[in-house]
């Protein structure tokens with residue numbers, strides 16, 4: 640979601656117009672439009688910075704750790720001291736997860752099946 644212009648609704652408390660003919664939008668969208676957002680920077684141990692934004696509201700609890708969207712390592716708010724790369728959930732590629740669940744033989748069978756299906760549909764030779 641793009642950042643919102645934050646001050647345009649200053650004084651919105653005085654807006655009391657009634658628009659009964661309009662369909663109600665979902666509550667979530669209404670809150671999203673009005674809520675100012677805070678951007679928090681996180682850094683992972685590979686030096687990647689990410690800045691997710693959070694709706695600024697009472698009781699906002701910003702997470703201490705954010706998963707780096709580029710490499711999957713945990714990222715923290717202290718650039719000089721990013722969290723350790725590896726606690727319980729090391730980053731794995733999708734393929735690594737698949738390999739955990741499937742043996743090589745399974746993989747070959749699935750691949751053959753997929754290739755055959757593509758051949759049957761004339762998509763590959």
Ligand SMILES: [Zn+2]
Pocket residue numbers: 683684685686687707708709710711712
């Ligand atoms: Zn990273």
